[in-house]
Amino acid sequence: MNLVPMADILQDAHQKTYAVGGFNINNMEFLQGIMMGAExxxxxxxxQASEGAIRYIGMDYVMQMVEAATKNTEIPVALHLDHGSDFESIMKCIRAGFSSVMIDASKLPFAENIALTKKVVEAAHNVGVSVEAELGTIGGTEDDHTVAEKDAMYTDPDQAKEFIEATGVDALAIAIGTAHGVYEGEPELDFERLDKIKKLIEMPVVLHGASGISAADLKTGVKYGVNKVNVNTDFQQVFTAKVKEIFTEKPKLYDPRKYCGPGREAIAAKVKEKIKILGSDNQAW
Structure with missing residues (x-):
């Protein structure tokens, strides 16, 4: 399997001021659509595979599908655990062959977040695996984890600097006004906060909850230093919309290839749209 550490991909993006998509796998068609668009x-x-997606697909299937998708590719690909909730689940992914993991201890007090993140970094770095962590709390729903809007907290720039110096993470997910899932209103992103954080930590910054964020805001985020942008809901929506469209036109259709195939094509088109917005097209080395 030709996987690379996520840190290698993001350092190039950090140095050249562009962003790379962290695109979630939900099934085979999602993986195929993502790779088609990126290639x-x-x-x-x-x-990216979340813990919920791994439970749904099965770890062995995840690894075998990714191996099939990457064995002949000429683009850099990382396989990343999205929102790892504890040390044990992260270790399972590392042992399985993930090249990158995320430890999301943002719900813990600051000192405890540092302690758990540092533990993950030490274990992962020993085997060449990259680590993303989160500081600040992003609202919305990600798999089984929901954060109410009133409980969401923006990332403090000074704490961000202290956090990365204490943990040695490769990338930091920050909260500047995005949310997981579907937005109920127009999100307002705190670009001034992003600018302060980026200048203080001078390393790859991650934006979660990017589905539903306008192209203009995403481009501004990249301008101010975002290097990884997570997208999942947008792909789920275009896939489902295409399947619904097909069944509206052909309600008696029963062959899954006749609707999953077009759904896959819709994902590939949306992947290309995101790549162009983020500026990662023709950045493969």
């Missing part, structure tokens, strides 16, 4: 535009890509 067509010669873009590096970060394939």
């Amino acid at each position: 067509e535009l010669n873009s590096p890509v970060i394939l």
Whole structure:
């Protein structure tokens, strides 16, 4: 399997001021659509699997599908655990062959977040695996984890600097006004906060909850230093919309290839759209 550490991909993005998509796998069609779009535009890509997706697909299936998708590719690909909740689940992914993991201890007090993140970093770095962590709390729903809007907290720039110096993480997910899932209103992103954080930590910054964020805001985020942008809901929506469209036109259709195939194509088109917005097209080395 030709996977690379996510840190290698993001350091290039950090140095050249562009962002790479962290695109979530939900099934085989999602994986195929993501790879089709990324390969067509010669873009590096970060394939992400959440704990919920791993439970749904099965770890062995995840690894075998990713191996099939990457064995002949010429673009840099990382396989990343999205929102790892504890040390044990992260170790399972590392042992399985993930090249990157995320420890999301943002719900813990600051000192405890540092302690758990540092423990993960030490274990992962020993075997060449990259680590993403989160500081600040992003609202919305990600798999089984929901954060109410009133409980969401923006990332403090000074704490961000202290956090990365104490943990040695490769990338930091920050909260500047995005949310997981579907937005109920127009999100307002705190770009001034992003700018302060980026200048203080001078390392790859991650934006979660990017589905539903306008192209203009995403481009502004990249301008101010975002290097990884997570997208999942947008792909789920275009896939489902295409399947619904097909069943409206052909209600008696029963062959899954006749609707999953077009759904896959819809994902590939949306992947290309995101890649162009983030500026990672033709950045594969």
